[in-house]
Each structure stands twice: as C-alpha cells, then as structure tokens.
Amino acid sequence: MFPRHTLYLALVGLLASGVRCETRVAVAHLVTETISGSILFTETDSGIRVTGTITGLPVGEYGFHVHELGDTSTCDATGAHFNPDDTNHGGRDHDERHVGDFGNVNFVAVGENVVATVDFVDSVVSLRGRNSILGRALVLHADTDDLGLGGHETSLTTGNAGARLACAVIGIRSPSDPWNSAITAAPSILLLVVAFVLFIKF
Template identity: 45%
Template structure:
C-alpha cells in the first residue's frame, strides 16, 4: 500500500505543470532575472514558493559603509604660568629669596623675603646685568630700557627696574609682595639675564632732591645681589628648582 501511494505522488510531481496549484515549489528563478529594488526603495527582493500566500524573503545585501572618523581638533597650546626664583646672597649676612610668577600677558608678581637687614626700608631694584664678576657693582645700573629717570613703582616715569622699597622689621626680616607691569619673565623687559639688588638705604623714589635721586633714588650701597655665575632662570609653575646649574639661581 505504501509503495502504491509513493508511486502516485511521483506521477503527480512529474506530470503537473509548474503553474499547477499541486506543485510543491515552483522552479527558482535564475539569479540574473531577479530584479533588484531601486536605491530609493527599502524593500528586499523576494522568491515565491508555489504555496499560495507564502514567500521566501532574503535580506538584501548589507550596505556596509565606513564612517569617516572626524579628525580631532588641532591641539591648542595654552601658555602656562611661568616662575623664576632668585636666591639673594651678599658679602654681609644679608640673604633671601625672590620668587616671580607671571600668567601669560599679565603682570609679574614678585614675592620677596630677605633676612639680616637693619630695621627699616631698603631700596630694591632690578639691575641691568646678571654679571657678578666684580661683586654687586658688576650688575650695572637699574634696568632702564626706556631711558627714563628714576621714580616710584607706580609712577609713569620710572626705570623698569624701580621696585621701590622693602621694609625690614625689628628682627631684620623684610617680606613684600610687589605686582609690577613693567618687568616680565619673557619679552623685551625680561628679568632673565639681570639681577635683583637689595640696597643699604631707603630709596627716595626720585623725590628726595639729592643729586642721585633721579638715577638711584640715593639708596646707598648694594648689600646683596647675584654672587653666583648665571642670571635669573625661568621654569614652568609646578616644577621646583634643583641644585643643578640650570635650575639654581642666586642674586
């Protein structure tokens, strides 16, 4: 019985035309005859079976695209704050430290601490040379790039190196913070290659009427300056100076 049923099924499959509703599957179309959907259509091409209402759907070929990786914005170099340190030494027991900091394009902040002074005010200036081959006298005159007469730090007419006075207390310790717009850690008015000097007397700020008032402020002798080889050095904020020749300074 089973053999007879199988034989009948074979006859039906072979004899029936492709369009007959008895056909299990219609002949699959040639791949070249399959019409692809236009680029504007999102439908995938379908292959239909002979079963009414049934279709075999194949996904369209994956459209792989490599998204261009947006190039990173160029690095912007932001000028960091700069710092300079000067260690003050002299032939007497006067010594101290001067620390300078400056944000890009801003004023220079000068923090000074000097010990061993006689109580009272003492002239404090930036001199033009970082040369101490003959002691403090080798540092030359006040730093004066604009060829002005001597004055007070807040005067319009002054030497760039005129930083006024520091005042020592009864213990001989002078501490001061000076914010100045004429000296800088770079550019034409840089402190690099120059020397700070602490003087014996008070600077009269050009107003004392003395013959030296308009040149030195009649501030007297030089108590302390750069007695080591090498000028003031500059390094980035956050990096402390070492004892190497590059990162150690004395004025």
C-alpha cells in the first residue's frame, strides 16, 4: 500500500493537470448618434483590466460607472450604481466606494480628434461571483464625477456626474470556451480544498 503522502501527491498532481481556469473577457459597446466606443474587461492576476477608446465628446472628464441593471432600453433604466455593499460613492482608488465606481474618463485632443483612452486595472469588480459585472451596464455621464468629495447632495450617491449620455450591456466576448468551463474557482483554491479533503480522508 502506498504511503499516505505519496498517494496524496499523486492525486493532487493528476487533478492539477486537468484543471483549466481560462481568462474571461467581457465587452461593452457604447454607441449613440455621436458617441462610439468599445470597452474590454479582461481578467488578470491583479484584477479586471479595463481597456478601450471612446470618441464623440468634447475635451474634459466624464463620469464612468457600472450600473446595477442590464436594461438599456433607456440609460435611466440601468438603475443605480452597482453597489452590493450599500456604501457611499467614491473614487476607484478610495477605501469606500461602490463596486461600480470607475471614476472618470478623460477626453483629450489627439490631432484633429478628441479621444478618451481607457486603461486601468480594478481590483474590486469581477467577472465571477458576487462582484461580477457581467450582464450589468456601463454608463458614460455628462459631467465630471466628483468622486464623492464635492459636497453636493448627490456626491455620495452618484458623484454629481449628471445625465447619462451613453450606456451598454457588459456581455460575454468571444471565444466562449472560458465561460462554458465547469471550473469557475481559481486552480490554486480548488487544489487547496481537494488537498485538505484528501489529507483528512487518507
């Protein structure tokens, strides 16, 4: 009979060889008569990397948030900011914030064009579990988000970011394989759980 530790290592090795936890990518397309942009949400070891470009607004900063609902029949139908913890609104790097608080996007002049280039990593939102933003809405606002610091009556709920100019559902991006996998937990966590069970059992 194999020693317990030998059997344990062999079984964990077999499990590890079969575990796949592929990177998921989601996408939102902001499209109106004047605004156009595509934003990607990519899983990384540090969080969700949010990238893309948006055109169609003058130079300036504009509020940029994930809202709780994916109903884009009108942008008002997307509901409030995604805020499962019922906290005050804040900036993306603040200790207190909504899960959906992305702060502002900055439109700058690039030659004859005005473009907002989006590229940051957010460690709060996710494409899995409780903080998943999949199926919710990305919303671009008309004014600058004051990050909860402006003292306005809506600063702690919306950042006083004004009207909603464009919105889009955050949906699954091709390929579909990472989304269809039965394995949703990180391999390291799954292995830890299985290793513990095997250790107790054997």
